[in-house]
Amino acid sequence: MNFFKRIARLIRMVRRAGGWRGVVRLVQDGPKYVTLFRRLLADARVPMLAKAALVAGVVFAFSPLNLPGFIPVIGALDDIGILLFVGNFFLKQTPPDVLAEHRRAVGMHDWSEA
Numbered sequence: 413m414n415f416f417k418r419i420a421r422l423i424r425m426v427r428r429a430g431g432w433r434g435v436v437r438l439v440q441d442g443p444k445y446v447t448l449f450r451r452l453l454a455d456a457r458v459p460m461l462a463k464a465a466l467v468a469g470v471v472f473a474f475s476p477l478n479l480p481g482f483i484p485v486i487g488a489l490d491d492i493g494i495l496l497f498v499g500n501f502f503l504k505q506t507p508p509d510v511l512a513e514h515r516r517a518v519g520m521h522d523w524s525e526a
Contacts, residue, residue: 468500469498
């Protein structure tokens, strides 16, 4: 991927995150998200499939294995995309009351309160 395509991709990612303020907020809340995911992984009320998907995605993202670009869709995803996908899947599979409980415990506002 050439330099300009990477810049365009970065700009699209920033826009999806809510602009630069959204990116700053995500970076600031990064440690809280790590704590949230760790707490949810330890909670028995979270489905095992969601936990397995998150762990597999994290292991894959940090492994030296990379999918070739010629594989449709999956080959185009980079490690960050995979982490975002499995993280989103994990949160959506978590029961809302359990997620709200753990978000409050780590000092994050509940989405339903926003």
